[in-house]
Amino acid sequence: MAATEAREAVGEYKAGWHDPENATIRFDFGLSEQVVRDISALKNEPEWMTELRVKAFHHFDNRPMPTWGNMSMLEEIDFDKVCYYLRSSDATEKDWEDVPEDIRNTFDKLGIPEAEQKWLSGVTAQYESEAVYHSIREDLEQQGVIFLDMDSGLREYPELVKKWFCSVVPYQDNKFSALNTAVWSGGSFIYVPKGVHVEMPVQAYFRINAKNMGQFERTLIIADEGSSIHYVEGCTAPTYSTDSLHSAVVELIALPGAHIRYSTVQNWSTNVYNLVTKRGIAHENAKIEWVDGNIGSKLTMKYPAVILKGEGSHAEVISVAYSGKGQHQDAGAKIHHLASNTTSKILSKSISKDGGRGSYRGMVSVSPKAENCKLNVVCDALILDDGSRSDTYPTMEVANPSARCEHEASVSKVSDEQVFYLMSRGHSEEEALAMIVNGFFEPFTRELPMEYAVELNKLMALEMEGSIG
Amino acid sequence: MASDKPVLEISNLHAGIDDTPILRGINLEIPAGEVHAIMGRNGSGKTTTANIIMGHPDFDVTDGSVDLDGEDLLEMEPWERAREGVFLSFQYPQAVPGLQVGNFLRKSVAAIRGEDAAKGAEFRKTLKDAMTELDIDRSFLGRYVNDGFSGGEKKRFEILQLMLLQPKLAILDETDSGLDIDGIRTVAKGINAAVRGTDSGALIITHYSRILEHVQPDKVHVLIKGRIVKSGGPELALELEERGYEWLETEAANSA
Numbered sequence: 004m005a006a007t008e009a010r011e012a013v014g015e016y017k018a019g020w021h022d023p024e025n026a027t028i029r030f031d032f033g034l035s036e037q038v039v040r041d042i043s044a045l046k047n048e049p050e051w052m053t054e055l056r057v058k059a060f061h062h063f064d065n066r067p068m069p070t071w072g073n074m075s076m077l078e079e080i081d082f083d084k085v086c087y088y089l090r091s092s093d094a095t096e097k098d099w100e101d102v103p104e105d106i107r108n109t110f111d112k113l114g115i116p117e118a119e120q121k122w123l124s125g126v127t128a129q130y131e132s133e134a135v136y137h138s139i140r141e142d143l144e145q146q147g148v149i150f151l152d153m154d155s156g157l158r159e160y161p162e163l164v165k166k167w168f169c170s171v172v173p174y175q176d177n178k179f180s181a182l183n184t185a186v187w188s189g190g191s192f193i194y195v196p197k198g199v200h201v202e203m204p205v206q207a208y209f210r211i212n213a214k215n216m217g218q219f220e221r222t223l224i225i226a227d228e229g230s231s232i233h234y235v236e237g238c239t240a241p242t243y244s245t246d247s248l249h250s251a252v253v254e255l256i257a258l259p260g261a262h263i264r265y266s267t268v269q270n271w272s273t274n275v276y277n278l279v280t281k282r283g284i285a286h287e288n289a290k291i292e293w294v295d296g297n298i299g300s301k302l303t304m305k306y307p308a309v310i311l312k313g314e315g316s317h318a319e320v321i322s323v324a325y326s327g328k329g330q331h332q333d334a335g336a337k338i339h340h341l342a343s344n345t346t347s348k349i350l351s352k353s354i355s356k357d358g359g360r361g362s363y364r365g366m367v368s369v370s371p372k373a374e375n376c377k378l379n380v381v382c383d384a385l386i387l388d389d390g391s392r393s394d395t396y397p398t399m400e401v402a403n404p405s406a407r408c409e410h411e412a413s414v415s416k417v418s419d420e421q422v423f424y425l426m427s428r429g430h431s432e433e434e435a436l437a438m439i440v441n442g443f444f445e446p447f448t449r450e451l452p453m454e455y456a457v458e459l460n461k462l463m464a465l466e467m468e469g470s471i472g
Numbered sequence: 473m474a475s476d477k478p479v480l481e482i483s484n485l486h487a488g489i490d491d492t493p494i495l496r497g498i499n500l501e502i503p504a505g506e507v508h509a510i511m512g513r514n515g516s517g518k519t520t521t522a523n524i525i526m527g528h529p530d531f532d533v534t535d536g537s538v539d540l541d542g543e544d545l546l547e548m549e550p551w552e553r554a555r556e557g558v559f560l561s562f563q564y565p566q567a568v569p570g571l572q573v574g575n576f577l578r579k580s581v582a583a584i585r586g587e588d589a590a591k592g593a594e595f596r597k598t599l600k601d602a603m604t605e606l607d608i609d610r611s612f613l614g615r616y617v618n619d620g621f622s623g624g625e626k627k628r629f630e631i632l633q634l635m636l637l638q639p640k641l642a643i644l645d646e647t648d649s650g651l652d653i654d655g656i657r658t659v660a661k662g663i664n665a666a667v668r669g670t671d672s673g674a675l676i677i678t679h680y681s682r683i684l685e686h687v688q689p690d691k692v693h694v695l696i697k698g699r700i701v702k703s704g705g706p707e708l709a710l711e712l713e714e715r716g717y718e719w720l721e722t723e724a725a726n727s728a
């Protein structure tokens with residue numbers, strides 16, 4: 004009895020609770036030009052932003068659904084049954100004590116304030132549409148580092164935002180980048196001044212609580228010459244029987260010699276559509292790294308991209324995806340070598356289990372003028388049972404013959420002999436599977452801050468729990 | 473503590489896979505402190521016997537029993553058997569890419585001998601001593617389990633696990649194959665240390681008498697087509713190496 008309860012408790016999605024909804028402002032379901040204008044008016048935005056939103060809305064409205072990824076799942080999205088704006092707290096607080104209690108409890112349960120004290124330079128916590136908490140270490144502020152939620156960023160640094168907003172991901176890029184540009188709310192705005200190194204990571208945490216919620220945060224990070232920053236984000240949502248929509252846009256600008264690392268561990272509940280556009284531009288000798296873990300969600304379509312614009316710049320996309328029952332992770336990477344002596348590395352690891360489906364969709368290109376580029380692509384898939392599926396769709400367009408390209412792909416199954424070997428060393432079947440899976444993910448977890456790596460390993464152990472018949 | 477039950481008692485064991493019989497009535501008893509050897513041609517059922525004692529899920533036991541210290545092993549899952557004290561040194565150890573040796577050893581010791589045994593200075597010392605004895609370099613701990621190991625490294629790693637896990641029953645499936653003389657001597661030392669003068673027992677599966685010179689088995693059993701057709705002392709191993717198995721196969725055929 005007790006044993007089954009314990010097992011049920013760990014076997015289920017851990018972050019799936021929901022709090023009572025105490026909305027201070029909640030928009031009716033559905034989207035129109037008026038809804039877009041209302042969001043902008045509510046936020047008291049400059050006119051250029053309002054007009055940009057409206058243009059983006061019309062583009063979204065006219066643009067057909069993507070014809071890749073998972074078309075049948077995409078068709079199930081009912082844009083009329085989404086709440087596009089919901090505010091639960093009237094202010095973005097600097098002290099957890101001032102955050103409304105139920106919301107604070109949620110972030111407590113997720114361990115955010117604790118992590119902040121131990122190993123972060125700054126934290127932003129977003130609940131539904133707005134950031135409810137925001138803080139940055141004083142010494143960084145003194146060095147001129149700007150770390151704000153995006154709305155405050157627009158209010159306090161309108162010129163900087165106007166210059167860079169939509170400069171990396173234009174709203175016309177795809178249907179969901181248009182949607183995000185039309186209804187964005189929250190997200191992070193970061194500027195790191197020349198030569199400043201932010202040693203400890205800054206973290207953003209995104210939580211959806213309401214049913215049928217749409218979360219559309221917008222993040223813009225500008226790392227000025229020779230600076231560096233590591234940004235980490237996590238996300239969870241309650242488990243509901245109806246779907247929620249998360250559609251973010253992230254733009255990174257790494258100016259000459261700058262280094263941006265952006266790490267994500269996405270653990271949405273399996274009723275969340277996660278359709279995200281992430282792209283960075285790397286100038287001369289700059290470096291952009293996407294470390295991207297996709298564990299949760301119903302359908303994820305996300306292909307972190309880097310445009311290697313400056314000579315000697317470098318891009319890395321390291322990603323893992325776990326697809327369990329009813330899940331499809333359509334993930335990958337895009338890298339465009341526009342300048343000479345640029346290098347890139349893609350490592351993609353995907354696991355499918357219980358009928359889940361993982362796809363790697365990759366695009367690497369080298370432009371005709373770009374001499375001596377180096378490209379390395381490795382994608383590995385591990386399939387845990389029959390009926391689960393893994394596909395790879397790699398594309399390489401190399402228009403300069405001096406490029407050196409390496410590509411490796413593998414699909415493997417967990418063998419019974421491997422599991423038996425580990426069981427013979429005292430490990431249950433579930434533990435054995437978790438060891439194999441964590442080992443498979445090791446090249447990824449190695450790149451995460453330790454606390455995240457431990458968390459990810461625990462998550463994967465939970466995914467293996469209760470899975471053995 | 474010491475029970476009068478044998479460490480391992482196999483009675484009339486019949487087993488196979490997908491309706492194909494492989495073991496056809498095995499009887500074997502290993503008392504505490506003894507080392508027994510099983511010899512036999514390829515395909516005679518040696519690895520199958522080891523797998524069934526360990527609980528490999530592919531095989532069906534159709535008759536008979538396997539007891540460890542009087543406890544019914546066949547009722548237990550493989551990891552429960554491991555925790556009860558069964559250890560198998562695999563003929564073909566499996567690679568687990570990304571799983572670090574050091575981490576894996578600590579977790580296995582914790583699972584089998586308890587959290588306390590896997591903690592602190594004492595564990596580190598036991599580990600260090602065992603590695604020195606087996607001539608394994610420290611850098612080994614950072615490698616991935618059996619991933620890219622040479623044949624000899626795999627076998628040494630199995631013995632390292634044997635020494636750390638301190639089982640009641642150690643089964644070594646062709647651990648000597650692919651080892652040089654020094655390796656064999658080291659392995660033999662490991663086995664003797666694990667079994668002699670203890671409540672434990674060992675079952676060595678081998679083709680060669682060389683390892684047996686160093687371990688001095690109490691009994692040697694010959695397996696032919698899923699049956700033990702002859703048992704004897706260490707001298708039987710030498711006889712088999714000289715004469716082969718044909719004479720025994722003829723005997724077995726005549727008596728069947």
Ligand SMILES: Nc1ncnc2c1ncn2[C@@H]1O[C@H](COP(=O)(O)OP(=O)(O)O)[C@@H](O)[C@H]1O
Nearest residue numbers: 489494512513514515516517518519520521530
């Ligand atoms: N997993 C298996 N599937 C089918 N047949 C097997 C399997 N394992 C063993 N056998 C068969 O059982 C017999 C004994 O094999 P094995 O126990 O490996 O012999 P040994 O270790 O003595 O060389 C052989 O005929 C072998 O083909």
Ligand SMILES: [Mg+2]
Nearest residue numbers: 518519520563
């Ligand atoms: Mg064999």
